[in-house]
Amino acid sequence: MRRIVIIGGGVAGLSAGIFAQKNGFESIILEKHHTLGGECTGWDRQGYHIDGCIHWLVGTKEGTPLRELWNTVGALEGIDIYQPDSFMAVEHNDEVVHFYRDINRLKSSWLEISPEDKDIIIEFCEDIKSLQSFNMPTGKPMDMMNIIEKIKYLLSMKDVGMIMKKYDKVTFSEFASRFKHPALKMAIQSFMPEGEYSVSSIIFALGTFTGDQSSIPIGGSKAMAQRMVEEYNTLGGVVRASSEVVDIDIINGEVKSVRCVNGHLYEGDYFIAACDANAFYEKLLKGKYQDPEFQKRFNDPILYPLASNIYVGIGYEGTMENIPRTLKFPVKSLNILQGDKPIEHLQMTHYAYEAEFAPKGHTVITFAINQFQEELEKWKSLDSDKAAYRAEKERIGQEVIRAMGERFPEMIGKLKLLDVASPQTYEHYCNAYRGAFMGFWPTIEGKQLQHSGNIKGLNNLVLSGQWLQPPGGLPIAVITGKDTIMRLCKKLKKPFIGA
Template identity: 60%
Template structure:
């Protein structure tokens, strides 16, 4: 039985491990942390459980290919799904814009707010409805398809192609400006920085309004642990904590994986289910650079990476009267000399086990980009200054929430603050990124086979291989990598 070593125990690594076992390979996952899951994780603070990943999960609609894949790997098997009624509620000058799950309700509420935007609103909803037919390609990666399979794939993506053609090169700022009502303009422009492609919002809302993007009860850590259980039940093995730090290369093949604890592993194939930059620069020492990745790493303006500050608070009370996610204006405060004049909070009232009885977990995510990471990286050189800045930001968020919600005054406490350096430290995430390159008007989306030029038995897998990234791409990529290995071994691939 041939052996596969998998570097990284996140969703892609677990998916690869599960399908490796299903296809008759010996499989061993090497994970740097004690607990598997990668960025799909959560942690406990002061009697609360903080969900650190899933805002929504694409693949929650039964009977769809991506849902079937999540069932196969154990992630959603027997799991109830929470379907919040709104994607986001956005407050602006006394008006609230709701992004409802019910597309007809969204349309009618926007028309009531702004009859003069009737044409723009109808076009917006029509594009979302058109994209509701879109399915994430799951069956086979394009590089393994026959010509006829590729033609069928292109036909199936016709609606997505039409939306991309119309909006892919339109900036979010320019698209938002087509609306007349200031609240609608501000709400649409709020999703991502102004230079980013407007196409993002259509795909996100299409999945949400279709019921394909919801939240599995139990959250991120529980989802990852169900995949770990499925992997172990199939006979897979795990070494943790055990961080890979070097690769020995012999005649175009990885001969050994060397770990921080001195352990050395040998296998027929090695799968790097880790951050792409970690593979190319740290493990391969820059000797096997990839043009597509280098082009993007060297041009952060057109190929930005996003991270966040995640401030979590415990609330002594319930939040049943609030939308699950709410964006509202605040008295401006600064982070790295940039004004923060709006916060978005999410409450976990649907997860009573995440908080002591009668209490609610609340999170506040603040987007961070290239210059922000640089500032955090410099600040982290002085641990006292770093923690003081975290405390200052937490206090500012705390005060802003209490000011906006006077009934919460005296009932909130800060539980934790994560920064881009947190994601880098725990997950080896390049520049703290929790997603791969985000879509901009100037950038070109990349798909990658994961093959490493001049190395025959090493594969990259994970969310970096195709847009838009995230957990669904990770679980698909893990499976696809085993399909590629099966083809190299000239053996049929077993999918279930």
């Protein structure tokens, strides 16, 4: 039996492992961390569970191809799905702008706030509507399609393509400026207050959300990843946790084995790197098999920015029934990283719908604060002084609690700081370059990368995971894991078993 060694036990590595086992390979997953799941995870602190990932999972709608794929890898089969009625609510002065799931309700609530924005509101809602029934392709990857399949695929993408083209070159600021009302402007602008980020990403997200395609699996991210681990084990897959791969033995363009930090060697016929792309090219391949497409992107963080955040977990001794699950509210003079760029809004998510995440009568709350290139570099240098790094994380956590108290005076004295993750946390735990938790973020001038994972000069080692297709995220991780095994089956002239 042919043996596949998979480097990385995130969603992509698990997906590749599950399809490897289904297709008659013998496989092993080597994971750096003691727990599998990669960035799809959560952690327990002081009696609370902090969900560290899923805000929206595309593919929760029954009967869609992506839902079928999630079921096949054991992630969602039989799992209850929580469907909040609002994507986010944004407060501005006396107004609250809701991004409702029901697009007609969104439209009427926005028209109520600003009748003079009627034309742009209607256009915005119509464009979102036209993306509602879009199904993320989960069949063959493009590079495996014949000409007829490619034509069919491109025709099926026509409507989406037109909308994306309309918004691809529009920044958040530019789009916000088309609205007259300050609250609507702010609601759009607050997604990406700076930079050349393309507004198409949020139009797409709202299309899937209002089309009921994306919601939240009950139990959260870590439980979902653990179900994939169970599926993999049931199929006979082998997992080695706490096994960071540090060296790859290559002879004449063939990988013979990989060596883990604990000294163990693993030989195989095929190797899949389902880990961070930069760590793979720079650390594991030691810069010897550079890919110009990736190099170009890593060398230009303005055109190809990476997404990361500070993630603050807070325990609240109380319940939050009447507060939207995700709420953005203005804050006064909140300085992050002792920086010169004060934060103007905080984005809060609460987990009142998850009975198991907090003691009875309590609620766990998280805050995600976007971090950009400048901050990522500051975090990197701060990390070299552990005491200063910890102190800054604690300071930020307490600042968030102070800001919460200003917005919700009734919560003062009932909020407890549980944890603060920084971009460096993702690097420490997942080898994530600059703390990136998605692939390259779409900008108006950036070209979208579509990569097969092949490495020039290497026959039996490929890259898989969120870096292969923009903008990354869990759907891309699960799809690319499967695609990697599909390509291998094709190479070996074996029929692919997808169910």
